[in-house]
Amino acid sequence: MDCLKVKRIRNCDEGNPTKTTTEQDKVEDVVDRLFNMFIKKSKIDPDAPLLLRKEHILYLKQSLTYLPAAYACLDSSRPWMCYWICHSLALLDYQLDSGMKSHIAKFLDKCQSSQGGFGGGPGQAPHLASTYAAVQALCCLGTEEAFEVINREKLKSFLMSTKCSTGAFSLEVDGEVDIRGAYCAAAVATITNLNTDVLFEKTAAWILSCQTYEGGFAGYPGLEAHGGYTFCGVAALTLLNSVYLCDTKALLRWCTNRQMRFEGGFQGRTNKLVDGCYSFWQGGVFPIIYEMLNGEVGESVVLDEHLFSNKALQEYILICCQAPFGGLIDKPEKARDIYHTCYTLSGLSVAQHLPNGKADIVGDETNLLMPTHPLYNIEKNCLKKAVAYFSSKTKL
Amino acid sequence: MSSSSDEECSDYPRYRDRPEWKDVQPITQDDGEYPVVAIDYSDQYRDVYDYFRGIVARQEKSERALQLCTDALTLNPANYTVWHYRRQILKHLNSDLAKEIEYISDVIGEHPKNYQVWHHRRVIVDWHGDGSLECPFTEEMLRADAKNYHVWQHRQWALSKFKMFDGELEFTERLLEDDVRNNSVWNHRFFVLSSTKEQFSNVLADREIDFVITKLQIALYNESVWNYARGILLYCDSDGPKAKLLKFCNDIYGKGDHGEHSIYLFMFLADNSVEDIENGSGDTNTKLTLATKLYSELALKYDIIRTSYWNFVTQDLRRRFPSSMVE
Numbered sequence: 001m002d003c004l005k006v007k008r009i010r011n012c013d014e015g016n017p018t019k020t021t022t023e024q025d026k027v028e029d030v031v032d033r034l035f036n037m038f039i040k041k042s043k044i045d046p047d048a049p050l051l052l053r054k055e056h057i058l059y060l061k062q063s064l065t066y067l068p069a070a071y072a073c074l075d076s077s078r079p080w081m082c083y084w085i086c087h088s089l090a091l092l093d094y095q096l097d098s099g100m101k102s103h104i105a106k107f108l109d110k111c112q113s114s115q116g117g118f119g120g121g122p123g124q125a126p127h128l129a130s131t132y133a134a135v136q137a138l139c140c141l142g143t144e145e146a147f148e149v150i151n152r153e154k155l156k157s158f159l160m161s162t163k164c165s166t167g168a169f170s171l172e173v174d175g176e177v178d179i180r181g182a183y184c185a186a187a188v189a190t191i192t193n194l195n196t197d198v199l200f201e202k203t204a205a206w207i208l209s210c211q212t213y214e215g216g217f218a219g220y221p222g223l224e225a226h227g228g229y230t231f232c233g234v235a236a237l238t239l240l241n242s243v244y245l246c247d248t249k250a251l252l253r254w255c256t257n258r259q260m261r262f263e264g265g266f267q268g269r270t271n272k273l274v275d276g277c278y279s280f281w282q283g284g285v286f287p288i289i290y291e292m293l294n295g296e297v298g299e300s301v302v303l304d305e306h307l308f309s310n311k312a313l314q315e316y317i318l319i320c321c322q323a324p325f326g327g328l329i330d331k332p333e334k335a336r337d338i339y340h341t342c343y344t345l346s347g348l349s350v351a352q353h354l355p356n357g358k359a360d361i362v363g364d365e366t367n368l369l370m371p372t373h374p375l376y377n378i379e380k381n382c383l384k385k386a387v388a389y390f391s392s393k394t395k396l
Numbered sequence: 397m398s399s400s401s402d403e404e405c406s407d408y409p410r411y412r413d414r415p416e417w418k419d420v421q422p423i424t425q426d427d428g429e430y431p432v433v434a435i436d437y438s439d440q441y442r443d444v445y446d447y448f449r450g451i452v453a454r455q456e457k458s459e460r461a462l463q464l465c466t467d468a469l470t471l472n473p474a475n476y477t478v479w480h481y482r483r484q485i486l487k488h489l490n491s492d493l494a495k496e497i498e499y500i501s502d503v504i505g506e507h508p509k510n511y512q513v514w515h516h517r518r519v520i521v522d523w524h525g526d527g528s529l530e531c532p533f534t535e536e537m538l539r540a541d542a543k544n545y546h547v548w549q550h551r552q553w554a555l556s557k558f559k560m561f562d563g564e565l566e567f568t569e570r571l572l573e574d575d576v577r578n579n580s581v582w583n584h585r586f587f588v589l590s591s592t593k594e595q596f597s598n599v600l601a602d603r604e605i606d607f608v609i610t611k612l613q614i615a616l617y618n619e620s621v622w623n624y625a626r627g628i629l630l631y632c633d634s635d636g637p638k639a640k641l642l643k644f645c646n647d648i649y650g651k652g653d654h655g656e657h658s659i660y661l662f663m664f665l666a667d668n669s670v671e672d673i674e675n676g677s678g679d680t681n682t683k684l685t686l687a688t689k690l691y692s693e694l695a696l697k698y699d700i701i702r703t704s705y706w707n708f709v710t711q712d713l714r715r716r717f718p719s720s721m722v723e
Contacts, residue, residue, distance in 0.1 A: 007700055012657050014615050019542070020577035067435045074435075076475045081433040103430035110428045122426050123449060125477045172476060176515040213586055213627025219545070222552050222591070224583040226545065256705040257619065261656075264701065270579040270619050272543065307708055309701045 004035060005311035005362060009261045020271050027273055028262050030332045031320055038319045049318035051348075051367040052326060056341065057094050059326030060085045063338055064100070076120030076127075079111055079134035084342035086140035090379035091345050091369045098143070105146040108134045115161075116154030126158050127172045132184035135191060139378050139386035147389050156194045156396050159185050167202025178219040179210050183232035186239040187376055191383075193390040195239075204242035207233050211246055214270065215254030225254060227268035227281040234285050235375045238292075248292050255289065256308055258282045263320070264312030265331075266347075275330045276321040277340050279313055279347020280377065287374040290355050303355040310351040314362035317348045346372050408440060411447040411464070422446035423453060444468050452481060457488035466499075473507045479516050486520075493524040501533060508537060514546045518553060527558030535567075542571060543580045552587055564588045576611050579620040586627055601632035605641050612644070617657035622664055642668060659698045666690035673717060684717060 010028055013021035042048045064085050067074075074081060082104055089096060096104075110122040111134060117126030118134035138146040162169045162181060169181030182203055189195040209221045210233055216225025217233030234251065237243040258266045258278065266278035286307055294301055321328045321344050327336030328344035349369040354360050361368050373383045411417050424446055427434065437445075448468045451461045465482040468475065486496060500517045507513050521527060534551040537544060555561055568585040571578060593600060608625045612618070629638050645665055648658075669687040672678045688710055695706035 009656050009698075009700070012617055014617055014657055016576075016615050018575040018577050020575055064432055065434065067433060069436050069438050069441070071435045072437060072441055072472050073474055075437075075472050076477070078433050078435075085433070100432075104432050106428050106430055107432045110426060119477070120475070122428070123477075124475070125480060127476060171511075172480070174480065174519075175476065176511060176518075212583065213630060214583075214623045220549060222556075222587045223549055224545065224580050252705075256702050259701055261699070261701050269543075270623060271577045272579070303708075305704050307705045309704065312701055 004039070004315055006264065006309050006315070008035070008264070008312075011262065023273060027331060031263050031274075031316075034320050034332055047364040049315065049363040049367075051318060051363070051369075052322050052324075053092055053366065055324075055326030056322075056328070056345070057089065057092055057326075059323075059336070060088050060092075060094075060338070060341065064104075076124060077130070077133070078121045079108060079118055079130045079137060080120075081338055082108060083133040083137035083140065084338045086137050087372075087378065088338075088342045088345050090140050090382055091349050091372060093370050096141070101141045101143050102145055105138060105141055105143065105149050108138060108146075109149045112149065112151065113158070114154075116151060116156070116158030125172060127175070128159075128162050128169060128181050128184045128188075129171055131155070131158065132188050135188050136376065136378060139191060139376075140382050142382050142385050144389075147386065150192060152192055152194060152393065153396055155188070155192065156199075159189060159194065159199060163199065167200075167204075167206035169203070179207060179217060179229045179232045179236070180219070182207050183236040186236040190239045191376065191386060191390060193393055194396060196395070200240055204237055204240045204245065207237055207240075208242075208245055211251070215247065215250030215252075216258075216269075224269055227258065227266065227278045230255070231281045231285055234288050238288055238375055243288070243292055244295055248289065248296060251285075252289050252293075252307065255282055255285050259308050259313070260316075263316050263331075264309065265316035265320070266313070273331065274316070276317060276328055276344035276347070277330065278343075279317055279321075280343040280350065281347075283308065283313060283347040283350045284372075284374050284377065287350065287355065305354060305360075306351070310354070310360060311362055313351045314348060314367075317344055317351075318363055318367070345369065346377055350374070408467075410440065410443045412443055416460070417447065420447060420450040420454070420456070423449035425449070441471050444471055448478060448481075457485040459489065461485055462489070462491070469503065473503060473510050473513055476512050479512050483516070483519060493520055496520050497524065497529065504537070508541065508544055509546060511546070514550055518550060521554070522557070527554045527560060530554035530558070531560060538571070542575060542578050545580070548580050548584060552584070555588075556591060561588060561592050572611065576614050577618050577620055579623075582620045582624045586624060590631075596628065596631040598632060598634035598636065601628050601634065601637040602640070604628045605637040608641065609644050616648070616661060617659070619660055622660040625664075638668075654693075654698070656698050659694060662690045662694055662698065666694075670713060680717065684713070687713060 011021060011024045038049060063081070086096070086104065108118065111118045111130065113119055113126035115126055117128070117131040119126050120130045135150060138149055161173055162185065164170060164177055168177050169185045170177045171181050186200065189199060210217045210229065212218050212225040214225040216230040218224055218226060219229040234243060237246060260267055260274045263274040265274040265276060266282040267274050268278050268281065290303055317328070320332050323329055323336040328341045329336050330340050349372045352359055352361055352368055353371045359368055370379050372378065373380050376383055412422060444464065444467045447464055451464060462482065462485045465478050465485065468478045497517070497520055500513060500520060504513045504517060521530060530551065531554070534547050537547045555564060565585065565588055568581050568588065571581045589596065589600065605625065605628065608621055611621050625641060645661055648661060649665060666687045669683040673680050673683045691706045691710045695703045699706065
């Protein structure tokens, strides 16, 4: 593995294999083959590994207009698909034309409920996750037409209707309660300038009760620490100005230990398999942690490097997670989809941009993606524009 | 994204062709003038959902509407709006909830990683007020995938709701026999202890550390056990259990047979030294020397993917305890 930037160490089962180690071995075998192929290729191709920018853009643009029948299982996640595509394209520095931007904004308006908030598709009941996705997508579009789609007054009453007495949020009225709800509500409310102390009363304390003995956050108190839920918990606490209350040291230890010694990508939980999407869910927590560390030291310390191996992560993504005809994937031999394309690209962006603002790119310079804001996962310029727009609106 | 249900139901008579449904006005989906992320729905999907919108519009809550929901959910079990309406019908008809639990068991069997199906089960079981099926059901689901997050979440809810913690520790022990590296089981064990004990007694912590040691003897390179031990010690105010685990670690460390498999042992010993320094126990310089030595071995030799982290931890230590630094 000499041509890789970071030396890789294989898993060991100490003579006592269990399902965890046999599955891990299988993944490492496939990744090993890809690394070896890459090493041969890189001897004749100095640009390798290359981000298949054109292919990814084409795949995303196609998905924006047409999805095959197999996507029916995502029929209640259409605002999500808009967000995943628009954000991925923004990271790839691809500008949608104004006509398409207008079409997306109009479609999302069709998903907006008369009760406030957005549903998973036209005519569907409002849902906090769909609402988050729709607001994020509209912010990625960045036009006045897009911003104006959001009925802030009704959105606020929808957010209130999902608030529980414990401080947590349910994903829909009478729906499941978990940490995603708190994050979606915090993100939507802060970006659209609707956050109030009443809306988030007791929320931070509830989120803190989800931090587990491992250091990461669970979806609900008592459950296992998990990458996606950890991002939700840490980002929401930061948005609610309460992140200093969590155990930073344990969080950092847990997050760094999720990076796989051999693959270089992240796993979502202890002793689970690598998955490209955790490149963001875990990787995206690091920039938030850097801010937390600054607060603790009491002086501004700018790190010159990431506290995970950003080179190994870039190698995993570029060598193992790109589908040949565009789109990114969970792990080798899996099929591409828009979700994994979005979060794997987002993780790549985090890995490329150092805490000190400099770029650190594996492979060709053209691999560089636009930077993403770690709390919202929206491209930074888009976010700035959206925040400026909504901060001029009155608090409701 | 592999829904083969479309093909399975292709012979199914369409609602629009059924005479008994003539009274319902189907409503097509309004995607607006410029649909984006447009799914190429099958003919059956369109038919079923057009009629679903039709019955919602007239708020029909009948047996046939319930059947229509079943069809709609077979085509897309993630449509939370349909699940919600289904529950309204069940309530309105005062339906047999035991039968509904049978139905949802089948759906979960086919879609074990879907949020909506688990939520539906939880609501129905709650209405039914009988949690007796939940342990056997989740146990069966864990046989297929012992790390399925939804299953553990449901089991924890049911255990708490119906106060069914008896035998649960033994259950985790059985699962750890199958796979000592299954982190979900370790987490569950921690949950069971925290739910059943007012606080971690020292006796309990001592017993758990014994348990941890037997599992470390099977595999040392198993982060789950180390994290669990950390958790137990965090809630224990006696030094006994910690001393016991430290002795076990020092014995292995002293043998000098180090390699990649020792990294969690290194981390534990190093972090423990730092804690001692923070608490002012033991000789600070000795502890610092040990901690920095272990961190440096991790950074340079055994855990190089985390080199920058181990360097950061070392620098942080130097910053906090500058005067006592040897070297």
